[in-house]
Amino acid sequence: MRTMTLAFGSLGSAPFPPEIQEHLAGLDGQLRQDGERQAATSETILDLVGVTLSFGGVVALTDIDLSARRGEILAIIGPNGAGKSSIINVISGVYRPDRGHVRLSGRLYTQVPTQKLARLGIARTFQNLALFKGLSVLENVVIGRAHTTRSSFIEQIVGLGRARTEQTDARSRALNALEFLHLSHVGDRLAGTLPYGLQKRVELARALVAEPDILLLDEPMAGMTATEKNEMAGFVRAARDRFGTTVVLIEHDIGVVMDLSDRVAVLDYGRKIADGTPHEVQRDQRVIDAYLGVATENENGEGI
Numbered sequence: 645m646r647t648m649t650l651a652f653g654s655l656g657s658a659p660f661p662p663e664i665q666e667h668l669a670g671l672d673g674q675l676r677q678d679g680e681r682q683a684a685t686s687e688t689i690l691d692l693v694g695v696t697l698s699f700g701g702v703v704a705l706t707d708i709d710l711s712a713r714r715g716e717i718l719a720i721i722g723p724n725g726a727g728k729s730s731i732i733n734v735i736s737g738v739y740r741p742d743r744g745h746v747r748l749s750g751r752l753y754t755q756v757p758t759q760k761l762a763r764l765g766i767a768r769t770f771q772n773l774a775l776f777k778g779l780s781v782l783e784n785v786v787i788g789r790a791h792t793t794r795s796s797f798i799e800q801i802v803g804l805g806r807a808r809t810e811q812t813d814a815r816s817r818a819l820n821a822l823e824f825l826h827l828s829h830v831g832d833r834l835a836g837t838l839p840y841g842l843q844k845r846v847e848l849a850r851a852l853v854a855e856p857d858i859l860l861l862d863e864p865m866a867g868m869t870a871t872e873k874n875e876m877a878g879f880v881r882a883a884r885d886r887f888g889t890t891v892v893l894i895e896h897d898i899g900v901v902m903d904l905s906d907r908v909a910v911l912d913y914g915r916k917i918a919d920g921t922p923h924e925v926q927r928d929q930r931v932i933d934a935y936l937g938v939a940t941e942n943e944n945g946e947g948i
């Protein structure tokens with residue numbers, strides 16, 4: 645059953661909670677406030693061309709063209725089973741498309757090499773939490789720097805020279821990421837002991853510490869309260885504003901999507917049926933039809 649709720653504007657322009665806003669603004673004066681978003685450059689950093697993917701007889705994606713520009717927040721939405729996760733998994737190299745290709749910063753891949761993902765400038769979070777629950781929050785975030793390690797196994801065991809420099813650097817960057825996401829106070833806690841919403845934020849910290857060009861977020865606000873969603877949306881926006889990161893996210897809460905995204909791509913049955921600004925997509929008849937029967941009219945019988 646297709647269960648997506650079409651609640652356009654449910655969060656509207658809900659403000660980023662004041663204490664978080666104050667914290668972010670005070671970090672080093674570099675953060676831009678809401679409404680002063682860093683404009684996405686016209687440089688296309690991610691390009692999917694004609695991507696088709698099937699599992700046996702099930703066609704998950706059909707001839708998908710999709711691109712994202714540097715510094716853009718792109719949301720992928722669609723009913724359950726529409727192919728959203730499949731796109732993220734193609735971009736991150738988990739699935740190899742039957743046809744089509746992915747271009748990252750101009751380089752062409754039929755399949756993105758998963759093991760080189762971080763070095764290619766891509767970091768991701770997962771639909772279900774993927775933290776090491778028995779490690780501290782800080783240790784979890786330090787792992788996000790693993791791709792930068794050049795020292796040998798022996799050097800790391802002994803903890804000398806290059807290994808020590810790398811560890812110090814990783815720890816320092818992880819501490820900065822924790823501060824940026826307002827998590828410093830839980831850095832020493834075991835990740836598994838944190839409330840769910842904070843664990844999701846730790847995942848974001850681990851992805852951000854890799855300093856990715858492209859951040860893939862698979863339902864980053866799933867299971868969160870409205871307040872937690874607002875906080876998370878604010879942090880995602882702040883990360884983009886501060887680092888110029890391109891964000892590609894899947895999110896079921898359309899209110900969050902409309903408020904946070906620069907552009908929205910809509911999938912239905914594995915096909916892209918719309919791609920535009922939140923305003924454009926919201927009024928697209930094909931999108932409304934895709935969710936037919938769920939809040940497509942207001943009380944006066946007018947389309948929303």
Ligand SMILES: Nc1ncnc2c1ncn2[C@@H]1O[C@H](COP(=O)(O)OP(=O)(O)OP(=O)(O)O)[C@@H](O)[C@H]1O
Binds near residue numbers: 730
């Ligand atoms: N590993 C797989 N094996 C077989 N079929 C799959 C696999 N992954 C996805 N599919 C199928 O491909 C289609 C698209 O699935 P996908 O998970 O990409 O959709 P989605 O939009 O992310 O859905 P949801 O919102 O429920 O997470 C569905 O029909 C799904 O059953």
